[in-house]
Amino acid sequence: MLDWLQNIGKKSLRGFESTGRAAMFFVAVVRGMDVALIRFRLTLREIYSVGVLSIVIITVSGLFVGMVLGLQGYVNFAKFNAEESLGIFVALSLVRELGPVVTGLLYAGRAGSALTAEIGLMKTTEQLASMEMMAVDPIRRIIAPRFLAGIISMPLLAAIFSAVGIFGGYFVGVGLLGVDSGSYWSQMQANVDFSGDIVNGVIKSVVFGIACNWIALYQGYDAIPTAEGVSRATTKTVVHSALAVLGLDFVLTALMFGDI
């Protein structure tokens, strides 16, 4: 009985500690952002590794998600003779939800896990410790540029995802299934609001970018410096990021579109 209680106590204490460390880490990263901004070249290299290298997976997934939306939407709208609404359906689902969310999930898998493994390995091989020895703050030199790069990349990736997806829906809906091209675009333009839908989608992707990078970098920085520890941290990054993206998406959707 007491062992059981002790177990619960230990686990919750560890949870609190970890949350606290994550919060401290976040504050430290935000405060260490100055180097990443002044020496933007450092950030540029990270934008390359998290953003540019993710373009292919984002574009391909966006295209297929858009095509599936076009196909599924058409099948259902055709029952009501409302095929013209396909454009609205594809655009709104992509811009509001699927663009930011799927980009967040893919980002966590493609870039977040790589970040964790990289930082974790740097810790394991004591590169971070040796930087500290040389009076170089690893948070400023290593973590902050990656964090900033992720926040910059995420909205761009989400925008690419949505735009490609809308064209994917266009190919299937207009190209293959014969929806009128004019009504696809005009219905979309009439019903998608710039400030209400597109700006909110961008805000979502920025929030997901912060969440994913925070989790990925924290897990790497906090990893147990062994091979096993790094692998566990990488797994945690993907799981936690996915949960965070989906959970935050619900909260943000409720805040942004809850009253409509």
Place this chain on the structure above:
Amino acid sequence: MTTRFMEITVGLFVVMGAAALFVLAMNVSNFGSLSSKEGYYLTAYFENIGGLKVRSAITVSGVRVGQVSDIVFDPERLQAKVTIKIDNDHDYFTLDTAASIYTAGLLGEQYIALEPGAEDDTLTDGDEIEFTQSAVVLEEIISKFISNASTS
């Protein structure tokens, strides 16, 4: 990988992202048609606005000339007061213009159709459209139809 190659690809990435946002703004949303045009405001009172919403379209002969900017209930007249914004280049609405709420398609969105009349003077900013026709509520028609059918 040289620094130059990396910087070029990052530049390309940022340009692609910006282009995607631009496409979303101009091609997908109403950003291109919405904010740019100046307009003037008219009001109209309706018994029932049905499913009319803010930003619903205002059309003349099916051509979009503006949008609904505000809908409130006027407690004095016990009617819905709809403020509409007409683009400035459409300044030919006569004093006896009629406004009717129609539905696009069977289940489509509702919009206001304007029909200019025969008078010479035109409506200007802040004027009221006197001749209005409310939205057709499907249930009303059905219930009328049923009561007619049962009495005859």
